[in-house]
Amino acid sequence: MAVPAYYTRGETVIYYAVRVFVALVLLFLIAPILAVMPLSFNSESFFTYPMPGLSLKWYDDFFFNPRWSGSVKMSFLVAIATTILATALGTLAALGLARANFPAKATVMAILISPMIVPVIISAVGMFKFYASLDLVGTRLGIILAHTALATPFVVITVTATLASFDRTLMRAGASCGAAPHTVFFKVVMPLILPGMISGALFAFVTSFDEVVVVLFLASPEDRTLPLQMFSGIREMISPTITAAATVLVLISTAMLVALELLRRRSERLRGVAPG
């Protein structure tokens, strides 16, 4: 962190000012997420420091009250089904798009990515009306289909990114060695794009697991997901169980982050890029 010797006094000031500024911004990014965690151990039901005492009762409520624990189960069910569907559909599409001279590639890509861009309230309202005509409102299948639509762009993007640096001669090499197309896929292509697929799958999982607006319109009361339970909890009566739920969700996202980072390292090692 030493200032280069040739810096003038003014430049030295700027050098330190930038670092202080960046430190403050990073604090701004992380502090709210960390500050909410201790409050989940508060023995009283309000949100101010100092806390009068510590308690695990909000966690007890979160894990053992069927409303909360049921919503966690529901979220996992929907997110896992969404992840499987989105990863399968998204990976196939990315493989197709990566092939040379795909017709109207830019337009097709723009349509496939659009669920990520279109404001989610518009998607939710549209789906509510259309899915209602198919009797899909209030069913889990409806939520899964809607979430899959919202999640596939992430898979398409991550797998496409992996394929961009993918050496296609490897496939020809495989084929010329006499391997059948599906053998080539599983033995050659799959291991190389797997990191992209997994990180796409993680994104798909998180997209579904965090989504609240679409469920607000599509879910039946007995199929509350965790974000929906949190959102209605916030509007209904602010119970500190929300902070316990938030803490658990932060831990889950931390696990996701670690998984993704490990994948990135593995993928760089596989491709011979210098490890980070």
Next chain:
Amino acid sequence: MAQALPNDGVMRAADGTPLKVALARAGRAERLKAVALVLPLFAFIIFSFVVPIFIMLYNSVYDPDVAENMPRTVLALKTWDGKDLPPEEVFAAFVADMKTAQQNKQTALIGKRLNYEMSGIRSKVVATGRKIGSIEAAPYRDQVIAIDKVWGQPETWATIKRSSSDYTPFYILSMLDLRQTPDGSIEAVPADRAIYRSILARTLGISLLVTLLTLVLGYPVAYLLATSPQRTASILMIFVLLPFWTSLLVRTTAWMVLMTDGGVFAGLLHFTGITWFLNLTGVLNGEPQLFKTRFATVVAMTHIQLPFTLLPIYSVMKTISPTYMRAAKSLGGTPFYSFLRVYMPQTLPGVAAGCLLTFILCLGYYITPAIVGGPTDQMISGFIERAINSENNWGKASALGVILLTATLILYYVYNKLVGIDRMKLG
């Protein structure tokens, strides 16, 4: 690739077909295979996403309520010149239609639709429906007017005539604070009802402010991340990626908890003396109210969007070779000058990508303003939700949707041209 053998001047594939043909055939097969791979997802997105949205948006102009429930009146009004009261047969048709509507419990629907254009008529239609059974024989006109004098005004019938088409410009116009007068010309709505232009301006304003804030806060961080040694950078990166991976709802909840009156944020302002200073300068009187304010909305949105602006800038900065800066410096540029003239221009593609993405995503915010904002901080998405869940006005929701989607798609198009979606990076 097939191996070509030289023969009579034509390049041939191993099986003897001319290479050109073989290549074209292979190309076609390749393309077919590619299409087959993309097709499942493409069909799925069209069916489960694109079609529902278009059907929904169609509601912004499609408006069959009056035509469906008052078919006889609509038909009878066709020949009416619109000057005086309509002739007796219109009233006869009206009585017949209202009787049917009352039986089918559709009067509220008719009233609701007419009320959009003629404030106050809904309750009159419903009340008329309740009393229409007492009219048994001609002449109808005076009996109908006796139920409510609103039926004695030509404007009422002009409104019905205007709403009798299956298609209406009404919703889109009213979302631009415009309306059609009974004679068909377009005018601005009264000032106390004109809110939609200001809501659009508010949505764009908040999005712009948040985008600028994320740029100002994010740029130096991206710079330091991209130029620090790998080990330091990886640690700093956690500060950016952890919020990025944490759900929007959790982060909004965090801000809600921190911003409650007398909460952590107010305590921090107090502790650092900012509250004291603001009171001294007269900006504030007493403790600040943060929760349910524009301030809280902008701060929370900036927090959520910061990684979206920062990461594309960072990934562009990573590709800028340090040799440029060294060259600039060795040619006598001060570090500041070299940064401004050599480094910064090269980061512009990343800035454009990050800012556009953030701006696009900001336009659609609903959850965050709903939780930490007050009534005057709600953006277009919030009004779409309210139009459906509290007013049951699909036409209005769809018209707002058309406006929001148009704005988004224009920016998406720009983004696509400028950055290219296939170059979009995540994490």
Next chain:
Amino acid sequence: MKKFATLLGVALLAGSALGAAQAYAADELTITSWGGAYQEAQRKSQFEPYIALGNKITEAEYTGEIAKIRAMVEAKAVTWDVVSVDSQTVLAGCAEGIFETIDWNKLGLDRANFLGSDVTDCGLPTDLYSTVVAFDTTKTKEPADLFEALYDTAKYPGKRALQKNPYMNLEWALMADGVAPGDVYKVLGTEEGVDRAFKKLDTIKKDVVWWDTGAQGPQLLADGQVVFASSWNGRFYKAIMADSKPFKIIWDRQAPDTEFWAITKGTPKLEEAYRFVSFAGQPKQQAEQANNIPYGPSNKDSMALVKPEILPHLPTAPANLNTVFYADQQFWADKGDELRERFNAWLAQ
């Protein structure tokens, strides 16, 4: 072959996930109410005893939006089978055909035995609650007895928590502006009268925190964020009794109203819905609800079972009835949509 097996495995997994999604399709009666202390009282007096008989219930909350029920019925996607509704909602909904007409024979109950059963054909009256204003006795210099205190920001400075809904806010505004209680709806029936009410509301707009759910009013008062709050009398009673909050209800211009159980039109669980509503209408259930929250039971046989200490807290207690304001529910059923839209526009300005 192994790869094929893996692929098959993934396909089966996806299939079973989807299958599970289908199989779980709603088989429980969904009952929607107003959340918070009221739903808690309904839970103790009706839901839990009903579940104890071997039935299944899913609870949901709403904030009284008739639009949500309409949207369900129109989309033919009814997920709320039984809904707790106030008079204006059941009146409007009955006219529009979004609620079932109650077949009292099927309920096995005597309609004449229920107070308020003549209001509508589409609901079973459950109780009489009241919309009131309360204040924190420790936050005001002198106690407020009259509802006008809400508008007297000079004498009673501080924020006020009001419902994000024009109901009673417009009435209180007009009465504070000098309109006699008997003339309120005559004035409110005109465009100028509505303008007048909003003008009066303008005078306190910057001092108002708007609430959505019934629990928020007392909570804002408890957190010290406001000095006055409107809510329903039972919500304040809970805060005063259970949480010993220093609140006092202003009974002046309280607006009593009847609450109903209504069955959503097009529910696939009509039979179960009837069974529940019939159960909820029993004297014991209604009395038990009153013992949990001070709303007067509608079943005339229930009153004898209500604990005596609850009686003075009911909206109908003689001491509370001196300056009662009877809101015109038919007026709201007819004009509610217009006024709500106007109110929403006013809020957003």
